[in-house]
Amino acid sequence: MRTYALYLVRRFAQFILVVFIGINIAYLITHLTPVDPVEQAISSVTMFGQSSPEMVEVMRKTLRELYGLEGSAWEQYVSFWRRMATGDFGPSLSAFPTPVSTLIWQALPWTLGLLVSSTLIAWIVGNFLGGLAGYYRKNSLLKALGILAMSLQPIPYYIVAFILLVVFGFLWPVLPISGGAEMNIDRQGFAFAASIVKHSILPALSLVLVGLGAWFIGMRSLVSNIVTEDYVTYAELGGVDRRRILFSYVMRNALSPQLTGLALSLGAIFNGAIITEFVFGYPGMGTLLVRAVNAGDYSLVLGITSVSIIAVASAILVIDIIYPLLDPRVARS
Amino acid sequence: MRIMQVLAFFASAWLVAQSALAQGISNLPREETIIIENPQGTITNPPWFNIWMVARGGNSTGLQQLGMDTLWYIDPDAGIDGVWDNSLAADKPQYNADFTEMTVKLRDGIFWSDGVEFTADDVVFTVQTQMKNPSMIWGPVFLASVDTVTAPDKRTVVFKLKRPNSRFHATFTVRWNAAWIMPKHVFEKVEDPTKFDFNPPVTIGPYKLHSFDPNGKWYIWEKREDWQRTSLARHGEPGPKYAAYIDPGPPDKRVILQLNHQLDIIHDTSPEGVFTLVKQSPTSQGWFKGFPYAHPDPTLPAVLFNHQVKPFDNPDVRWALALLIDIKAVSMASYRGAATISAIGVPPTGLYGKYYFDPMEDWLKNFEIDTGKSKYKPYDPTVGQQIAEMLRPSMGEQIPTDPKEIAKAIGRGWWKPNPEAATQLLERAGFTKQGDQWLKPDGTPFSITLLVEGDQRPVMTRAGTMIVQQWRQFGIAAKTQAYPSDFFPRVESGDFETAIGWSVETWGGHPDLSFFLDSWHSEFLKPRGERQPPRNRQRWTHPELDKIIEEIRTIDFDDPKVQELGQEYIKLAVREMPIIPLMSYNVFTMMDTTYWTGYPSADDPYTNPVPNWANTKYMFVRLKAAKAQ
Numbered sequence: 019m020r021t022y023a024l025y026l027v028r029r030f031a032q033f034i035l036v037v038f039i040g041i042n043i044a045y046l047i048t049h050l051t052p053v054d055p056v057e058q059a060i061s062s063v064t065m066f067g068q069s070s071p072e073m074v075e076v077m078r079k080t081l082r083e084l085y086g087l088e089g090s091a092w093e094q095y096v097s098f099w100r101r102m103a104t105g106d107f108g109p110s111l112s113a114f115p116t117p118v119s120t121l122i123w124q125a126l127p128w129t130l131g132l133l134v135s136s137t138l139i140a141w142i143v144g145n146f147l148g149g150l151a152g153y154y155r156k157n158s159l160l161k162a163l164g165i166l167a168m169s170l171q172p173i174p175y176y177i178v179a180f181i182l183l184v185v186f187g188f189l190w191p192v193l194p195i196s197g198g199a200e201m202n203i204d205r206q207g208f209a210f211a212a213s214i215v216k217h218s219i220l221p222a223l224s225l226v227l228v229g230l231g232a233w234f235i236g237m238r239s240l241v242s243n244i245v246t247e248d249y250v251t252y253a254e255l256g257g258v259d260r261r262r263i264l265f266s267y268v269m270r271n272a273l274s275p276q277l278t279g280l281a282l283s284l285g286a287i288f289n290g291a292i293i294t295e296f297v298f299g300y301p302g303m304g305t306l307l308v309r310a311v312n313a314g315d316y317s318l319v320l321g322i323t324s325v326s327i328i329a330v331a332s333a334i335l336v337i338d339i340i341y342p343l344l345d346p347r348v349a350r351s
Numbered sequence: 352m353r354i355m356q357v358l359a360f361f362a363s364a365w366l367v368a369q370s371a372l373a374q375g376i377s378n379l380p381r382e383e384t385i386i387i388e389n390p391q392g393t394i395t396n397p398p399w400f401n402i403w404m405v406a407r408g409g410n411s412t413g414l415q416q417l418g419m420d421t422l423w424y425i426d427p428d429a430g431i432d433g434v435w436d437n438s439l440a441a442d443k444p445q446y447n448a449d450f451t452e453m454t455v456k457l458r459d460g461i462f463w464s465d466g467v468e469f470t471a472d473d474v475v476f477t478v479q480t481q482m483k484n485p486s487m488i489w490g491p492v493f494l495a496s497v498d499t500v501t502a503p504d505k506r507t508v509v510f511k512l513k514r515p516n517s518r519f520h521a522t523f524t525v526r527w528n529a530a531w532i533m534p535k536h537v538f539e540k541v542e543d544p545t546k547f548d549f550n551p552p553v554t555i556g557p558y559k560l561h562s563f564d565p566n567g568k569w570y571i572w573e574k575r576e577d578w579q580r581t582s583l584a585r586h587g588e589p590g591p592k593y594a595a596y597i598d599p600g601p602p603d604k605r606v607i608l609q610l611n612h613q614l615d616i617i618h619d620t621s622p623e624g625v626f627t628l629v630k631q632s633p634t635s636q637g638w639f640k641g642f643p644y645a646h647p648d649p650t651l652p653a654v655l656f657n658h659q660v661k662p663f664d665n666p667d668v669r670w671a672l673a674l675l676i677d678i679k680a681v682s683m684a685s686y687r688g689a690a691t692i693s694a695i696g697v698p699p700t701g702l703y704g705k706y707y708f709d710p711m712e713d714w715l716k717n718f719e720i721d722t723g724k725s726k727y728k729p730y731d732p733t734v735g736q737q738i739a740e741m742l743r744p745s746m747g748e749q750i751p752t753d754p755k756e757i758a759k760a761i762g763r764g765w766w767k768p769n770p771e772a773a774t775q776l777l778e779r780a781g782f783t784k785q786g787d788q789w790l791k792p793d794g795t796p797f798s799i800t801l802l803v804e805g806d807q808r809p810v811m812t813r814a815g816t817m818i819v820q821q822w823r824q825f826g827i828a829a830k831t832q833a834y835p836s837d838f839f840p841r842v843e844s845g846d847f848e849t850a851i852g853w854s855v856e857t858w859g860g861h862p863d864l865s866f867f868l869d870s871w872h873s874e875f876l877k878p879r880g881e882r883q884p885p886r887n888r889q890r891w892t893h894p895e896l897d898k899i900i901e902e903i904r905t906i907d908f909d910d911p912k913v914q915e916l917g918q919e920y921i922k923l924a925v926r927e928m929p930i931i932p933l934m935s936y937n938v939f940t941m942m943d944t945t946y947w948t949g950y951p952s953a954d955d956p957y958t959n960p961v962p963n964w965a966n967t968k969y970m971f972v973r974l975k976a977a978k979a980q
Binding site: 052053054057058059060061062063064071073074075076077078080081083084110112113114115116121124125128180183184187188191195196197198200201202203204209213296297298299301305306309310311312313314318 | 376377378379392393395396399404405407408485486488489490491492494495545546561562564565566567568569571595597598599600601603604607608610611835836837839840841843870875882884885886
């Protein structure tokens with residue numbers, strides 16, 4: 019037990035270090051970008067409207083003061099970590115003075131709802147079917163599924179998304195192709211929930227179709243290896259029920275690497291699904307991130323990136339912590 | 352198995368039943384609602400309606416089109432009742448003799464959406480509040496120009512200016528937007544107007560906010576019950592009861608939504624998207640009945656040279672590069688032929704045919720370049736006609752046959768490609784040719800980097816790629832470089848050699864060119880590395896140009912001499928070729944007549960249909976519900 023506690027402490031220290039280094043790299047990259055939020059803001063004003071030269075000079079100076087961009091690079095860095103220590107990402111520069119955290123909290127539920135559900139569906143269905151295909155290798159239906167999964171796997175995501183868009187949005191227009199819910203709907207009650215589900219069908223389906231193949235193929239090859247192990251052959255010769263062999267002896271053992279993959283996928287969803295959100299006009303972190311990058315809003319970019327770094331690192335930490343509890347072989351090693 | 356069949360049946364039935372509602376608006380009658388694309392897309396800060404602050408929330412969400420108002424509007428096309436409209440003002444601006452004072456008379460009977468009367472105090476408050484808070488959009492302009500602003504009575508505002516300024520009224524005159532009037536009774540109660548979100552907005556336009564998406568995807572506006580108490584009422588009652596401004600997503604989706612009659616006005620899409628709509632949707636219409644369908648905005652995409660980088664400071668080099676461009680190929684590559692070309696330094700849009708293109712045609716035909724070895728007349732007046740003939744085999748009847756229509760839709764003449772004259776001009780500039788490669792006077796290869804916006808503006812990027820190809824064929828090591836996010840800041844800081852962009856934007860309906868030209872005066876020129884204020888992005892200065900600008904400053908906005916001086920600028924720009932004008936900025940706005948009719952068009956150009964322009968408020972009074980007819 020003492021060994022496990024030491025392992026936990028060491029692992030937690032690693033987590034802190036990874037988060038610190040990750041956020042620092044993100045800080046450095048966002049501050050090295052040539053896109054200047056003040057210039058982007060001025061461009062948005064002068065692009066169409068009045069642009070007297072005197073006006074631009076005054077505007078530049080006042081915006082720098084307002085956004086807190088005055089001061090040396092070191093002062094800004096220290097001020098950033100001081101804020102981060104209290105969980106404050108500061109104000110967004112493209113939506114000033116709205117706090118970055120408000121914008122993230124507005125977008126996060128949509129991203130979590132869509133990506134957690136589609137990732138879990140793809141993981142469960144892909145692993146289940148992949149496990150069956152690896153065990154019942156002569157079954158024609160499962161073989162056909164394998165071919166289908168392998169055919170879908172290399173198709174670029176945006177092609178799959180676009181095909182769904184054309185089929186269900188134009189040729190047979192039965193599903194909405196834009197937004198997270200119907201416009202002007204009362205945002206309380208069953209109708210709103212039903213509308214969210216309806217609007218998420220196409221984006222979720224596109225993610226499941228593309229994500230499912232990888233889990234299917236991975237699980238099938240893992241199971242194909244495990245079924246040749248002696249203990250499986252012994253169990254079969256011993257007359258153990260085949261379903262029990264499949265689920266308790268084979269798939270359970272094959273599940274460990276897939277669980278790690280799932281944790282990483284779930285951690286990574288905090289970045290949002292940029293192409294999905296763009297193609298289906300779905301609200302979420304991806305759209306927010308792209309808009310922040312284009313506006314040179316490095317407060318917002320840093321906020322989103324930091325959340326993502328913490329989420330991925332936490333997912334790996336959790337997996338590392340529970341692994342020894344799930345798999346006795348890891349605990350022994 | 353049977354259970355599965357029953358479930359499948361109900362699922363199919365549900366999907367079919369939902370098909371008509373796949374993209375609907377809940378709780379609003381579709382036949383009373385117009386759905387319009389908001390080109391700003393998803394708004395990052397949806398509840399922010401304080402339009403007087405820089406880059407905080409959305410403005411073309413319907414807010415500036417339907418909720419705001421100001422003193423005057425100039426239409427980029429013919430206008431609903433002439434080009435000039437006194438909106439909140441009762442009359443045109445009245446200046447004193449030396450343009451140091453401007454008096455404005457205001458309309459009677461205009462009310463804010465909360466029932467408070469609009470008065471001169473609102474105008475005074477708008478100016479004074481922004482002067483006190485220079486981080487507000489028009490604060491710096493007012494600080495630079497206004498000495499005092501007073502309201503001697505409820506309907507009169509007097510501006511005393513810090514120095515003579517015959518164009519001060521332009522700050523309150525809508526082209527795309529202008530200084531909007533603030534409701535004093537709302538903002539005076541606010542401690543810090545720069546941090547006030549103005550949610551829900553109190554409007555002075557004919558609509559009020561109905562609802563909006565907390566995620567910034569849509570905004571719905573509802574016609575005010577007292578719409579008669581707004582300035583637009585002089586032109587009639589707005590047709591739609593509701594207007595939804597939405598983010599429909601990428602261009603292909605906009606086309607799909609309009610094919611399904613779920614998006615009445617597409618702000619802009621790809622040329623290919625328009626061709627699809629023309630073929631598949633009999634209810635969709637563009638600005639032109641036939642080719643090129645698009646609305647030519649009063650903006651002039653061009654090859655911008657950085658005059659602070661050698662050898663682009665040399666007019667011989669600039670002219671040589673212009674004579675290597677085949678505009679027909681550029682038109683095909685960029686807009687698939689659906690461009691409206693321009694050889695001169697103003698866009699071929701609005702009433703500019705009448706003001707500038709027609710009067711200057713003979714001068715252009717006779718214009719000569721002297722290369723030192725020979726003289727050439729570079730202007731080919733038949734280029735527009737040639738593009739029309741190129742398109743006719745594939746586009747058939749959609750291509751106009753009347754030369755006047757061709758001139759309006761596709762353009763007039765352009766510079767005839769002339770590699771021989773280009774060679775002579777480059778040689779005169781000290782360039783030499785070694786094998787297939789041109790060398791600069793210092794013996795190094797003549798290379799050009801052309802900045803483009805990449806995916807951010809694909810049409811212009813394709814134009815740039817074609818131009819670079821043509822320069823390469825002549826032996827110049829040219830290449831494009833794409834900067835989708837920071838194109839304009841990079842150009843404005845002078846960090847470029849050449850770029851595809853624009854520095855010419857005009858009123859469209861009015862011949863005065865000071866909207867862009869005033870900022871081209873040498874007094875505003877910055878050294879390379881420092882940011883050049885818009886719009887002299889090419890950093891070109893010329894003593895003759897300064898004289899023209901200074902003379903424009905001393906005459907009235909409506910003085911007939913404005914047009915004469917405009918023509919002087921154009922002649923100078925042809926001789927010097929500071930930028931290579933290409934075409935107007937064509938916007939592929941497509942309008943669906945399933946639910947609404949009466950949209951503006953080239954045949955009835957009463958306003959600009961491009962829906963993010965504030966002038967589109969005039970469209971609302973001409974829109975009629977299709978089912979009611």
